[in-house]
Amino acid sequence: MILTTKEALILLAAIAVATFSTRALPFLLFPPHKKTPAFVQYLGKMLPYATIGMLVVYCLKDVSLWSGSHGVPEAIAMLAITLVHLWKHNILLSVGGGTLFYMFLVQAVF
């Protein structure tokens, strides 16, 4: 743990409030029968796609291409997950199996 207990609690409280506000805001901002601004509607359709792309990069941010295992286990595991997911369409299998496969790679192979 690199944060103190107090820091961690403050951080979690902020995350909880931010999460709740995204869920509650439409009920406050957009009462029934009032039209949502077009730009807001557009962002709502478009940003979820961009955000998940950003989160994939975020998860890989500490992978170094120039040292250690050069990102090879990550690349292999991601390729395997993509193939298995396109083939079986089973989230449990893709996420669970993919993680175990990656753990095997970094513990036993690389």
Place this chain on the structure above:
Amino acid sequence: MKRKALKAAFIHTVPVMMGYLFLGMAFGILLSTKGYGVIWAFIMSLFIYAGSGQFVAITLLTSPFDIIGAVFITLMVNLRHLFYGLSLLEPFKRAGKKKYYMMFTLTDETYSLLCSTKPPKGVDEGWFYFFIGFLDHCYWIGSCVLGNLLRTAVPFNSKGIDFVMTALFLVIFIDQWKDSKTHIPQFIGVGASLLCLVIFGASRFLLPAMVLILLLSATCRKRLEAKFQ
């Protein structure tokens, strides 16, 4: 009246229980490997109650204290929720004071249940929807706590388990890719993030990446809006 609504709600929530059991336990295990015990798993699942959001929160807990960055990324990750409420305005209005808790429980899974199920005849709509949210919340808390306890009881070599988060977002990314007519948003998300990662480095790229994504989204609005119709 309440008992009838609880019973009717329970049947519909069983698939969510299965999904949460897996994802919640993965969260609990990962949290435990970062040195945060069962109390933390309980607090987070009780008060935050978000799948992707809580996984990101683990990373934030293990990075230098940065509250503004934390709020920003949480808002971005949960932005889709802004639009969940829109289709539920009327039924929630009819639910009275319960609606505040119901808003809190609007996760992806709960939302899709509320949109796809109608209360059976003779069952109160408000309580039916309330219990769907409540049961899902209970499953989530139970799963997160269970995963955390399991890791403490059965220690194993957890090296590489962080990858569960990468795998999760990658799978969501693939599903989104398949069902979207245009891939420009995905290119914007990945491209802007990679660019900022190279320029600003791993510990500081997120905020500029989010700003760049918003700017690019605004720039491409005319082209993209037509495709989303």
